[in-house]
Amino acid sequence: MKNDPNYMSGAEIFFECLRRENVEYIFGYPGGAVLKIYEHLYDVDFLKHILVRHEQGAVHAAEGYAKASGKVGVVLVTSGPGATNTVTGIADAYMDSVPIVVFTGQVSSHLIGNDAFQEADIVGITRPITKHNFLVRDVKELASTIKKAFYIASTGRPGPVVVDLPKDVIASKCIFKYPEEVDVRGYKPTYKGNSNQIKKAAEIISKAKRPLLYVGGGVIMSGSSEELKIFARENKLPVTMTLQGLGAFPGTDPLSLGMLGMHGTYWANRAVDNCDVLVSLGARFDDRVTGKVETFCNKAYKIHVDIDPTAIDKNVIVDLPIVGDVKHVLAELAAEMINPPDTTEWLEQIEEWKNECPLDYEKNDGRLRSEFVIEKIFEKTKGDAVVVTDVGQHQMWTAQYYKYNHPRSNITSGGLGTMGFGLPASIGASFAVKDRPVVCISGDGGFQMNIQELITAVYNKLPLKIFILNNSFLGMVRQWQELFHQEKYSFTDLGNSNPDFVKVSQAFGIESYSTDNPNEVESLLDKAMSINDRPILIEFRVVKEDMVFPMIPSGASISDMMVKRLNPKRMI
Amino acid sequence: MKKHTISILVENHFGAFDRVATMFSGKGFNIRSISIGETEIEEISRMTVVTEGDDKIIDQIVKQLNRLIDTIKVVDLTGSPHIERELALIKVSVPKGSMEEIKNINDIFRGNIVDITGRSMTLEITGPPDKIDAAINLLSAFGIKEIARSGIVALKRGEQIKIKKEKNLTT
Numbered sequence: 001m002k003n004d005p006n007y008m009s010g011a012e013i014f015f016e017c018l019r020r021e022n023v024e025y026i027f028g029y030p031g032g033a034v035l036k037i038y039e040h041l042y043d044v045d046f047l048k049h050i051l052v053r054h055e056q057g058a059v060h061a062a063e064g065y066a067k068a069s070g071k072v073g074v075v076l077v078t079s080g081p082g083a084t085n086t087v088t089g090i091a092d093a094y095m096d097s098v099p100i101v102v103f104t105g106q107v108s109s110h111l112i113g114n115d116a117f118q119e120a121d122i123v124g125i126t127r128p129i130t131k132h133n134f135l136v137r138d139v140k141e142l143a144s145t146i147k148k149a150f151y152i153a154s155t156g157r158p159g160p161v162v163v164d165l166p167k168d169v170i171a172s173k174c175i176f177k178y179p180e181e182v183d184v185r186g187y188k189p190t191y192k193g194n195s196n197q198i199k200k201a202a203e204i205i206s207k208a209k210r211p212l213l214y215v216g217g218g219v220i221m222s223g224s225s226e227e228l229k230i231f232a233r234e235n236k237l238p239v240t241m242t243l244q245g246l247g248a249f250p251g252t253d254p255l256s257l258g259m260l261g262m263h264g265t266y267w268a269n270r271a272v273d274n275c276d277v278l279v280s281l282g283a284r285f286d287d288r289v290t291g292k293v294e295t296f297c298n299k300a301y302k303i304h305v306d307i308d309p310t311a312i313d314k315n316v317i318v319d320l321p322i323v324g325d326v327k328h329v330l331a332e333l334a335a336e337m338i339n340p341p342d343t344t345e346w347l348e349q350i351e352e353w354k355n356e357c358p359l360d361y362e363k364n365d366g367r368l369r370s371e372f373v374i375e376k377i378f379e380k381t382k383g384d385a386v387v388v389t390d391v392g393q394h395q396m397w398t399a400q401y402y403k404y405n406h407p408r409s410n411i412t413s414g415g416l417g418t419m420g421f422g423l424p425a426s427i428g429a430s431f432a433v434k435d436r437p438v439v440c441i442s443g444d445g446g447f448q449m450n451i452q453e454l455i456t457a458v459y460n461k462l463p464l465k466i467f468i469l470n471n472s473f474l475g476m477v478r479q480w481q482e483l484f485h486q487e488k489y490s491f492t493d494l495g496n497s498n499p500d501f502v503k504v505s506q507a508f509g510i511e512s513y514s515t516d517n518p519n520e521v522e523s524l525l526d527k528a529m530s531i532n533d534r535p536i537l538i539e540f541r542v543v544k545e546d547m548v549f550p551m552i553p554s555g556a557s558i559s560d561m562m563v564k565r566l567n568p569k570r571m572i
Numbered sequence: 573m574k575k576h577t578i579s580i581l582v583e584n585h586f587g588a589f590d591r592v593a594t595m596f597s598g599k600g601f602n603i604r605s606i607s608i609g610e611t612e613i614e615e616i617s618r619m620t621v622v623t624e625g626d627d628k629i630i631d632q633i634v635k636q637l638n639r640l641i642d643t644i645k646v647v648d649l650t651g652s653p654h655i656e657r658e659l660a661l662i663k664v665s666v667p668k669g670s671m672e673e674i675k676n677i678n679d680i681f682r683g684n685i686v687d688i689t690g691r692s693m694t695l696e697i698t699g700p701p702d703k704i705d706a707a708i709n710l711l712s713a714f715g716i717k718e719i720a721r722s723g724i725v726a727l728k729r730g731e732q733i734k735i736k737k738e739k740n741l742t743t
């Protein structure tokens with residue numbers, strides 16, 4: 001056996017498996033429990049290990065890579081604190097259905113349960129926030145477990161998978177054989193939708209007077225943007241998108257209504273409220289979309305296409321559920337559509353709403369505003385950039401003002417709303433995307449949550465364009481304080497406690513600029529776009545007290561939509 | 573809120589039981605009773621969960637259980653013909669002169685007396701849960717010291733559910 005060339009250690013098997021899964025990048029951080037893996041990594045040349053500066057950064061980077069590329073993002077960390085540092089990122093990937101595989105080191109099998117040095121029950125900890133997880137108990141199970149992990153992460157409704165690797169398993173040896181196929185009998189995603197249901201859907205859409213497509217991240221994940229484009233255009237169907245769905249349909253297309261929901265456009269939300277047939281494609285009726293469920297879209301016949309049966313009837317009871325992959329279902333649906341509905345009047349009505357209450361902000365007082373900066377970023381990149389955001393007001397403004405032309409271009413933390421996501425995720429995306437600019441838009445608060453990853457961008461010479469919209473506030477929280485909490489600006493004013501972002505960047509070795517002058521924005525953006533071999537950071541010092549509108553308060557109805565600040569005196 | 577008995581076949585994997593329990597607690601679903609044991613197939617266990625909720629909740633519970641990778645088959649038995657049994661060990665006080673009466677109750681419920689001391693007796697009673705409730709009710713007149721109930725086990729009447737054998741892919 002020992003002479004068999006396939007007689008390998010767990011660490012060698014680990015890399016053989018990654019080779020067969022065509023892994024290009026690992027985002028990782030070494031430590032005691034994974035030293036053996038790092039020992040072999042030293043000689044591995046078919047993939048690149050990206051050293052982050054915090055394990056949370058590794059997971060977000062893997063997410064950014066996965067979202068931009070459509071491939072599985074891979075993370076490698078040590079046991080105990082290395083593993084627990086990944087938890088926020090894993091929860092984030094779970095909420096937004098991002099395919100990643102996280103390999104965690106673990107103490108040796110015989111020490112598990114002993115409160116050994118750097119032991120943490122990461123399989124127990126991550127059970128509710130993973131699609132699945134594994135503790136590998138025998139080196140003989142390693143290859144098949146890794147195969148299953150990649151398969152489960154990337155198929156069906158994608159999600160994070162954790163593989164916990166005890167130190168002794170990595171060190172012990174067996175004959176390596178990579179399984180050709182996987183069979184997990186408890187896991188059989190449904191790809192093909194029920195044909196009768198699809199036929200019925202086509203009939204109903206054909207007869208609709210005011211149909212609306214409500215599109216989520218599932219369209220992007222399943223790679224059905226092309227199909228969607230053809231389907232919507234051929235049948236003249238207006239399209240509204242969730243935060244994760246932005247990019248699934250070109251934002252500049254006249255049929256695009258932009259985002260719906262809490263900070264969605266006025267016209268998208270009016271369309272939801274007044275449509276007679278709502279077709280949900282790969283979206284999950286999340287509470288940021290529906291507000292008060294009882295009043296959400298309650299005049300319409302609802303069709304819901306989703307690969308995950310649990311998404312159906314979870315928040316909103318629908319009339320026609322279709323479980324399946326959007327790609328398959330859309331193809332079949334398009335073929336079944338014999339008569340496109342006549343939507344001329346409906347589209348005119350939507351146009352009226354658009355004119356009634358367009359997205360707007362103060363442009364004439366000479367002060368710099370986030371909306372303006374984002375509009376300029378859109379103009380400079382023509383909607384072709386990959387735009388990664390952090391969480392907060394700047395995220396919502398980006399969703400409103402950046403009109404994505406392509407799928408896999410909008411990378412943002414939606415379900416979990418994780419501050420600190422932006423910078424590391426944009427680093428991950430930069431490894432996946434070489435032919436288009438990658439832009440990171442962050443708030444001054446969230447930027448400080450994974451600021452250490454600046455060095456990862458510098459060291460890898462990533463041509464990342466980092467834009468901080470510094471309003472000297474935890475802006476989104478401030479907005480809620482003004483609107484709903486008696487203007488008690490409790491611990492959200494960072495005016496006197498922010499670092500000097502330019503100096504910080506310089507310390508990391510990043511060329512950086514700062515401005516509060518609207519007239520300088522274009523030239524600074526031109527400069528940023530012209531650099532292609534290293535990161536650049538620009539701080540835009542924007543108006544402190546701006547708020548994101550429209551806004552439907554949490555749990556409220558479309559009739560409660562606020563379209564502008566009621567008391568403009570609150571602006572200083 | 574209706575009571576539902578759900579039968580779940582799970583892989584005998586490390587932590588599979590915990591996944592099911594974690595799903596219930598994490599999503600805020602109720603567990604009235606839960607039991608797990610081996611089946612006719614070595615690598616598969618059967619869990620029987622009694623839960624409650626309206627139709628929407630039960631629909632979610634079944635879907636969420638199906639979504640777990642380690643669950644192979646999930647069946648809501650409520651509403652279709654099935655058998656439910658539970659076992660209870662009931663330790664009851666024996667006040668002077670009541671030994672015969674307790675024995676009678678035990679006989680009526682076709683129980684077994686499995687332990688006896690001067691002052692107490694332990695009865696083993698098996699049956700549908702309402703039968704056990706009735707026994708406990710009658711025995712409580714004498715003073716109940718301790719109860720251990722197994723939780724419900726259940727099977728569908730008639731045909732068995734077929735399980736596919738998983739390909740062995742380990743190296």
Ligand SMILES: Cc1ncc(C[n+]2csc(CCOP(=O)(O)OP(=O)(O)O)c2C)c(N)n1
Pocket residue numbers: 390391392393394395417418419420442443444445446447469471473474475476477
């Ligand atoms: C890890 C984490 N902690 C707290 C929050 C709550 N939160 C949501 S938005 C926000 C403010 C973000 O401020 P900033 O990064 O400056 O962005 P802005 O809203 O000003 O654009 C906070 C604190 C969160 N989403 N994530």
